[in-house]
Amino acid sequence: MKPESVSGSSLTGHRITWLKGTTGMAVLILAAVLLCSILAPWLAPYDPNQVNMTERLAPLSAHHLLGTDTLGRDVFSRLLYGGRVSIVLAIAVTAVTMLLGLVIGTLSGYWGGWADDVIQAVVSMFQGLPGLAFMLAIAGTLGPGTKSLFIALIVTSWPDFSRVVRGEVMKLREEAYVEGIRSLGAGHTYIIVRHLLPNMIGPLVVLGTIRVGRVILSIASLSFLGLGLQPPAPDWGVMVNDARAHFRSYPHLMLAPGLCIGVVSLCINWIGDHLRDQLDKKSSPDKSLL
Template identity: 80%
Template sequence: MKLRLATKISTSNVMMLQGVTGLAFLVLIIVLLCSFLAPWIAPYDPNQINMSERLAPLSSNHILGTDTLGRDVFSRLIYGGRVSIVLALAVTLVTMVMGLVIGTLGGYWGGWIDDIIQGIVSIFQGLPGLAFMLAIAGTLGPGIKSLFIALIVTSWPDFSRVVRGEVMKIREESFVEGIRALGAGHTYIIIRHIVPNMIGPLIVLFTIRIGRVILSIASLSFLGLGLQPPAADWGVMVNDARPYFRSYAHLMVAPGLCIAVVSLCINWIGDNLRDKLDARSSQEKSLL
């Protein structure tokens, strides 16, 4: 009886988790479609200034009202995810490639190469992430270029460390030893056998990192070190709405909610992927 009850509870939990993951995936797809189809969906130009309708309330003409310059908030909200999402994808892709190359070098060759790489990684990881990011962006000046560099410099060590650990496990597998005994070169082993076996963990880390990068972009834009006005960006919108929060709270709540929802959905999907991969690997180990 207890076993049946536990089975029912576990089954219901799995179904609930799958439902939440499906909902997160659906919300993320909707946000992506709205962002990239913004020129055809947005009712107004996001940068069109109309001082006669400054801080207009919610209405049929302006679903979320207008901001301090009379710009339609709903249109800016639709456009707001475009730059952040594209920039987050680009930053995460570049950091993943950097981490893959550096982590593979250290994990596969070991020795003094690995010692040097891990020493550099430890230095970067020992610095406070947000403070280091702010220092780089502040030194280089506000803008997309400095934002891009700051995010890459502070993100690649995590990828490198994960890749190094995976490579060190895979290189000790018997099939790698067999391929090496057959005369295969190091480059062939790395490209054809080691890297393909890291795809699963890399996809999970890539997914989770995108959500963190979106939050970092919004944070730097909010502090004036990222994307600059009049760019239609969620972080910029939150910063612009600060002086009017008490009277027009929706100007800050709407973009802040978008940032939170997108980040949560991406992180939830990444966690679900990680759980599935861990369950699959444990099942494979039990069969061996």
């Protein structure tokens, strides 16, 4: 029989107190940001790319809550649309990275042998390279743009996922219930899909949640350096880059998008830490019977 205390069991069916302390605050803030981003076409008072040089660098006012940038574009409207770009792109990158790491890690951990040796040699090679420098090299080689940003983030992220998945698969494949299923004639695909993958959902959800926050920071960093999303895209990193020349006179132009990046990333990390704590409690033998 499949033990209930296997690490990484499904998050469903267990009580998780979300609205408590910093985690509850993080959930509410993140939900508000997501809602505002989704409703940006209705909430934004102006077109985020509408240029109006007659109102260039306008101060904070009732007409422009956060003023305007160097091209007269409404900063508040660009902030609302910037959340859509950054968060959607971060989720897409994380999803593809998790899928790639899941496939490679499962193949490596389940079959082992020479396949595992070859895959781990490649993984070690990628992990031996400085992450940010490698990301910059890929983005710089491919040229600035969304496509190069997408590729750079995936290439530098999948080894971590694959190594975590490999460790979980190697641990789960030795469980008694897996040996029993195998002795009954179950095929490899059945064992992997029906019994191994469901038991890895928990750790992958935690790792994926934390990764989304890191990807948002990476997107902003590359856009700030001119290697990510390009103007006039209403992206938070692009907004920070555009505001550099006027930081002393108009600090809010840089502080507003920078604050959004930091707050969203921090909230996502708080939620990820909470999920990890819940999984640690559920995998603990003395607490699994409570």
